Amino acid sequence: MKKLWSEVEQEFFDNLDVKVRSKMTYRRQLNVFKVWIVTTGRNINSLKRSDILAYKSHLISQGKEAATIDTYLTILRLFYQFIEEYGYGENIAADIKYKRKAKGYRKEHLTQEEVNKLLNSIDRNKIIGLRDYTMVFLMLTTGLRCTEVNNLSVCDLQKEDGYNYLLVKRKGYDQKSTKFGITQHLADMITDYLTQRGVEEDNEPMFPSRFHERMKDMSVSRHICQLMRNAGIESKKKTAHSLRHTAAVRAIEANVPIRQVQIMLGHTDVKTTELYIGSIDAEMRLRNPVVQVLEEIALNGKETGK
Structure with a gap:
């Protein structure tokens, strides 16, 4: 990455056109990723695609629901898309998703x-x-x-x-x-x-x-x-x-x-x-x-x- 993560992150959120509540959610989800990076001893400024895949495996191993895992990966896709579009580096999270279960409502109706x-x-x-x-x-x-x-x-x-x-x-x-x-x-x-x-x-x-x-x-x-x-x-x-x-x-x-x-x-x-x-x-x-x-x-x- 041509710039420090912290600098790019701030610029990313400054340019993110979403509601305040959504922006807060994205920040919280990205913080989870950053904590994982630190605890696993990785360098946040020189991550590779394999690191994103490893993070995905970590989320799966925690037993989180498919929809939850995909929301955590969504912010990474948005963030690294921004990095690529602004010329700060490669989009190492492109197309990394979690295959959800068959579509349908998880909640049931009342009889x-x-x-x-x-x-x-x-x-x-x-x-x-x-x-x-x-x-x-x-x-x-x-x-x-x-x-x-x-x-x-x-x-x-x-x-x-x-x-x-x-x-x-x-x-x-x-x-x-x-x-x-x-x-x-x-x-x-x-x-x-x-x-x-x-x-x-x-x-x-x-x-x-x-x-x-x-x-x-x-x-x-x-x-x-x-x-x-x-x-x-x-x-x-x-x-x-x-x-x-x-x-x-x-x-x-x-x-x-x-x-x-x-x-x-x-x-x-x-x-x-x-x-x-x-x-x-x-x-x-x-x-x-x-x-x-x-x-x-x-x-x-x-x-x-x-």
Whole structure:
């Protein structure tokens, strides 16, 4: 490398056009790599491609998930691409990736029985319970993410030309720019909750903490997971994100056109939406209705028509 690592690193982050949170994540991931370099006695200013491959092997040996390993390698690919483009050295991390498992969602959707258990387990006689019920029902019927729900303020419930909608800040956007249509029933449910809670300012969080402050996104996620555990839903593959997953799967099972589901979920690429179909296929393979039909034919001696 023609310049010291520390100098190139600072220049790299100065020119990296990403959000502050993403930049912090990249810095943290690159620091993990630097610590590994030091602990293994390598010279950070004269690394070779074999060193990047050795780091990849180290991550694999730690038993990290495929997606996690690839994110740690992503920052190295970006960094060394920058090094090559600015003429500071060779891109020794080019095309070094971790082969992920077959694409699909790692989280599972809730069954109808689990949806009923979750909703019925929430005590709506208390204002906190009414908040939780409204928030969970909203996520189950709209597919909104935890962060999108948490960003909602009282004033974001609006009506235009007879249509009720929420003004939503979509993932990856800096402002609330999406008018997300909702049913009259859901609008009435939210209004009833806000009325019983008592609202003083329009900019108050729609679903605040017990201390009337906006919750952190992770706090919302953890709280929903606790509600699920309280309802007897115990599974590492069923988390707060499963509510969004459930909304998508239910819509697809109800034969809603995939394009409409894509719009609801806010996916830029329909291929992302189509991944939810895999969840339906997995459940279909488990129930395997074809086997049941074939067994019925075998037991009753019926023959299939040609």
